[in-house]
Amino acid sequence: TTEAAPGTGETTDTTHEISVKIVDGKLDPSDLGDKIGTAVVLNVTGDGKEHQLGIDELVDGETIAADGQTEVDFTVEGEPGKLEITLDGQPAGTFERIAP
Numbered sequence: 116t117t118e119a120a121p122g123t124g125e126t127t128d129t130t131h132e133i134s135v136k137i138v139d140g141k142l143d144p145s146d147l148g149d150k151i152g153t154a155v156v157l158n159v160t161g162d163g164k165e166h167q168l169g170i171d172e173l174v175d176g177e178t179i180a181a182d183g184q185t186e187v188d189f190t191v192e193g194e195p196g197k198l199e200i201t202l203d204g205q206p207a208g209t210f211e212r213i214a215p
Contacts, residue, residue, distance in 0.1 A: 129154055136160035137179065141207045142200060148211030149191050157187040170210050171198040 131149055135142045137159065149155050159168060159179050166179040172193055179185045179202075191212055200208040 130156060132156045132158060134158040134160070135208075137162040137166060137202065137207075140202055140205060142202070145200075145208030146211070147200070147208060148197075148213055150213045150215045151191050151193065151195065152215050153191045155189055155191060157189070159185045159187060161185065166202045167204070168207075169201045169204075171200075173198065173210065 131153055133147055133149070133155060135144060135147070135157065137143070142159075147157075157168075157174075161179055161181045161183060163181050165181045167176045168174060168179050168187060169176050170189070173189045173191065174187055177185070177187045179187075193212055195212050195214045198210045198212065199206055200210050
């Protein structure tokens, strides 16, 4: 899996996969981000309980399965800056929209 981070250079891929797992009610890793205009597949590994995952302005309440991986697909849109990621309405990490 490839994790997008600021300064990783240009890529011809329009879809980036980011893999995270749920640990103690938070995402691990908890600081995510990608360039505006990029399609993202967020692979979330469950922790044995079903959760609702949200990312301000980008993802509105996706159900994460208790076991295995759940793919959450979205496109990074809007202005550069950090957005809150929530699990079941509680802060679980941040997603940074990076200027293209």
